[in-house]
Amino acid sequence: MQPAKHGHEAGHRDHGHGVQRFRLPLLFAGTVFVIAAYLSDLVYGKNNLVGDFSAALGAVLLALPIFWVAIQDLLEGHMHMDELVALAVLAAMANGDFRTAGVVAFFMLISQVIETRTAQGAHKAIEKLVRLAPTTARRLEEEGGEREVQATELNAGDRIRVLPGETVPTDGAIVLGQTSINEASITGESLPRDKAAGEEVFAGTVNLTGMIEVNVTRVGEDTTIGRVRELILAAEHTKLPITKVIDKYAGFYTPVVLMIAALVWFGTSEWDRVVAILVMSCPCAFILATPTAMVAALSAAARRGILVKNVVDLESASRINALVFDKTGTLTTGNLGVERLSPAEGVSPADLVHTAAAVEQYSNHPAAVALLNLARETDVPIANAKDFKEEPGKGVTASVEGDVILVGRAAWLLEHGVDVAEIDKSSRAEDAETFSIMFVSRAGKFLGWIGLRDQIREEAAEAIEELRNAGMKRISMISGDRESVVRLVAAELGGCEFEAECLPQEKAEYVARVKEQGFQVAFVGDGVNDAPALSASDTGIAMGAAGSDVAIDSATVALMSNDLMRVPFLLKLSHAARRAVYQNLAVGVVFIVGGLIVIAVTGYLTAIAAALLHNAGSLIVVFNSARLVRFGEVSNPAVLMEGFQDEAVAS
Numbered sequence: 001m002q003p004a005k006h007g008h009e010a011g012h013r014d015h016g017h018g019v020q021r022f023r024l025p026l027l028f029a030g031t032v033f034v035i036a037a038y039l040s041d042l043v044y045g046k047n048n049l050v051g052d053f054s055a056a057l058g059a060v061l062l063a064l065p066i067f068w069v070a071i072q073d074l075l076e077g078h079m080h081m082d083e084l085v086a087l088a089v090l091a092a093m094a095n096g097d098f099r100t101a102g103v104v105a106f107f108m109l110i111s112q113v114i115e116t117r118t119a120q121g122a123h124k125a126i127e128k129l130v131r132l133a134p135t136t137a138r139r140l141e142e143e144g145g146e147r148e149v150q151a152t153e154l155n156a157g158d159r160i161r162v163l164p165g166e167t168v169p170t171d172g173a174i175v176l177g178q179t180s181i182n183e184a185s186i187t188g189e190s191l192p193r194d195k196a197a198g199e200e201v202f203a204g205t206v207n208l209t210g211m212i213e214v215n216v217t218r219v220g221e222d223t224t225i226g227r228v229r230e231l232i233l234a235a236e237h238t239k240l241p242i243t244k245v246i247d248k249y250a251g252f253y254t255p256v257v258l259m260i261a262a263l264v265w266f267g268t269s270e271w272d273r274v275v276a277i278l279v280m281s282c283p284c285a286f287i288l289a290t291p292t293a294m295v296a297a298l299s300a301a302a303r304r305g306i307l308v309k310n311v312v313d314l315e316s317a318s319r320i321n322a323l324v325f326d327k328t329g330t331l332t333t334g335n336l337g338v339e340r341l342s343p344a345e346g347v348s349p350a351d352l353v354h355t356a357a358a359v360e361q362y363s364n365h366p367a368a369v370a371l372l373n374l375a376r377e378t379d380v381p382i383a384n385a386k387d388f389k390e391e392p393g394k395g396v397t398a399s400v401e402g403d404v405i406l407v408g409r410a411a412w413l414l415e416h417g418v419d420v421a422e423i424d425k426s427s428r429a430e431d432a433e434t435f436s437i438m439f440v441s442r443a444g445k446f447l448g449w450i451g452l453r454d455q456i457r458e459e460a461a462e463a464i465e466e467l468r469n470a471g472m473k474r475i476s477m478i479s480g481d482r483e484s485v486v487r488l489v490a491a492e493l494g495g496c497e498f499e500a501e502c503l504p505q506e507k508a509e510y511v512a513r514v515k516e517q518g519f520q521v522a523f524v525g526d527g528v529n530d531a532p533a534l535s536a537s538d539t540g541i542a543m544g545a546a547g548s549d550v551a552i553d554s555a556t557v558a559l560m561s562n563d564l565m566r567v568p569f570l571l572k573l574s575h576a577a578r579r580a581v582y583q584n585l586a587v588g589v590v591f592i593v594g595g596l597i598v599i600a601v602t603g604y605l606t607a608i609a610a611a612l613l614h615n616a617g618s619l620i621v622v623f624n625s626a627r628l629v630r631f632g633e634v635s636n637p638a639v640l641m642e643g644f645q646d647e648a649v650a651s
Contacts, residue, residue, distance in 0.1 A: 023065045027109050033058030034102035055098035062105035063089045083254055088278035092607060095271040100607050104279055107611035137169040138162070140213065151219070158216040162207045170203045171223040172214035179210035183561075257281040260596070273599060275607040280595035285617035286588030290581050292625035297577035300631040305560035306570055313556040315581075317539050317574035322519035323472060323567070324511055324533070327479035327489060327498075329526040330543050331564070332454040336370040339435060340451035350380055352448045356440045358383040359398040359405045363390055367438060367452050395438075403443040410439050413446070420446050453485070456492060463564040464493050470568065474519055478507050478533075508532035524567060541567065573631055580628060584621040591617035 033054045040051030063086070070086035085108045092101035137154055138146045138161040146161055151169040154160065159175065162168055168181070178196040183205045192208055195201060201214055203223040220226055261277045264270070294311040301308050308314045325331050343352040357375040360368035361382055375382055385398035385405070395408015406413055410420050418441040435451030464475055476497040479486045483500035490498040499510050507523075511533050514521050523530070523537035526544060534540030534555050542555035544562040559566045595613050599605045605613075 026061050030058045030061030055102050059098045059102035062109055084278050084282045088275045091275045103608045104611045107615050154216050154219045156216055160214050162212050166207050168201050168205050170216050171218035172216045174199055174212050175215050177210050177212035179212050180208040182206040276599045276605050276610040279610040285621045288621045289584030289588050293577055293580040296625045296628035299629050307558040314574055318578040319520045320522045322474035322514055322521045324476045324523045326525035326530050327477050331460045332456050336366045336452045337455040338370055338374045339453045343448035344446055347447050353380045355442055356407050358385045358400045359396050359407050362388040363396050370452050406441045407438050413439050413441050418446055459564050461493055466568045478502055478510055504532050508536040511536040580625055587617055587620050
């Protein structure tokens with residue numbers, strides 16, 4: 001005999017579509033006949049011919065879907081709980097008690113219907129999330145004009161047009177126009193993002209404001225949402241270790257129950273007690289305990305833009321007590337921003353920015369982009385410049401209003417005869433360790449310097465503080481940057497541990513050392529140059545995975561956005577899912593073991609009462625798991641952290 005398959009698919013699978021397609025009509029018709037039998041008893045007295053016939057017909061109609069599944073299981077060499085239900089109904093029929101058989105079959109069938117519909121809610125939430133890409137697209141033709149085609153006909157390199165209010169049909173890069181895009185289906189972010197030429201858009205996202213033309217880069221299952229869908233649906237079929245143990249011994253369960261029922265029969269000769277044992281021993285609640293909770297948790301994660309590729313990773317995240325963050329692109333944005341203005345005596349900060357921006361406006365260097373952003377944000381006018389030249393690694397020069405402007409390294413300015421000796425060399429050396437510095441001169445006169453630095457994410461400090469408050473035992477930051485830069489970022493984040501000047505392999509070695517100290521480690525990185533560290537950790541979390549095949553493939557968990565608050569949310573969800581699984585298993589054990597003991601010892605529990613208890617246990621499990629689908633949607637964050645904090649401190 002093959003081990004029983006785990007989960008809802010095992011207990012209530014739809015073998016074929018013959019009888020199962022008519023399950024609801026059979027449920028309705030059978031219920032009518034069983035009710036008619038009891039009404040007949042009130043009119044004609046008990047055990048009248050009309051009532052008996054109506055009860056028998058109702059019992060058969062209600063039991064037909066159950067018998068169908070049980071027979072299919074046996075033909076496939078499996079033995080599941082449906083066989084116990086079928087035997088219970090048959091036992092009641094053999095005893096001539098068609099009313100009891102009908103009621104038992106009714107409760108078992110209604111249980112199947114309710115469980116199936118409710119448990120499928122989480123699965124449908126996932127499907128709704130990922131089945132968002134439209135089936136048609138506006139393809140621009142080479143000879144001019146546009147033609148509506150099926151999205152499946154698109155190829156990489158095609159050019160499509162997306163109008164306001166339409167859903168983007170495929171992944172691509174904007175080549176014309178600008179707009180706001182709602183990316184909630186991919187990243188879980190509720191606020192739209194402004195997009196312009198050169199930026200990526202993803203299938204399933206919604207174009208809100210402007211017309212854009214997009215160059216197709218990925219189509220079909222290769223799109224980001226296509227890959228997310230496949231990975232999420234694949235994750236549903238992965239199993240926790242406890243599930244594998246249950247699977248291993250599930251094949252022995254039915255024979256043991258039958259042996260117990262036989263012993264009770266030989267000891268009491270009470271058919272009703274045997275039927276009650278067969279009904280009560282159906283392990284619906286126990287079998288539904290894990291899959292319903294984990295699928296609901298996967299749905300909640302997907303809704304927040306968190307892709308978990310294996311339910312084992314979701315469950316193991318609840319045991320994490322150490323987090324290692326990459327710095328650049330994870331805790332920081334990876335983009336330079338102006339951090340300090342140091343104008344020379346007699347020069348205003350606005351003059352310093354005005355002069356430097358006039359030259360830098362023609363450069364594509366990240367430092368130039370940061371300076372121009374500052375000028376625009378502060379409404380500093382940008383003058384026209386002529387004769388622009390750029391010397392890579394040194395600086396840029398141009399002519400503004402007849403004066404030669406130099407922006408670059410101190411040594412480069414000295415080569416051009418600019419006197420920068422007035423700067424205090426000791427403080428300049430200290431600043432150089434923490435900033436990328438641009439020195440500015442005009443007509444040979446030194447105007448001051450501008451310090452730039454990689455920007456810390458706005459939510460980074462809040463996320464780390466939340467993890468600390470939750471009882472995380474160790475939080476570290478690791479980077480390939482200079483020690484002085486890393487130390488400064490660590491200080492601004494509340495003084496977390498750090499390692500600087502690390503190569504990718506050294507990051508992996510650091511993670512391994514933390515694990516050797518007895519910690520359960522999660523590494524959070526961008527998924528590109530952090531692949532060794534992600535693989536070395538117990539749980540690898542890749543940030544900003546939307547559009548990145550490398551990030552999605554290299555991590556066990558992928559955050560589709562760059563929001564660091566997703567990390568504490570993931571850990572809270574993991575704790576909630578694990579609690580739900582254990583609660584469900586406890587409910588299943590209590591209902592089965594408790595019910596069997598009551599039946600075997602006292603015999604007070606009838607078959608109908610056993611069916612009611614069976615339904616109650618199953619529905620408690622399903623509804624307890626269903627809570628996770630909307631996990632996190634409360635107004636008070638402290639409520640979310642309460643259970644997580646208690647478990648983390650205890651661990």
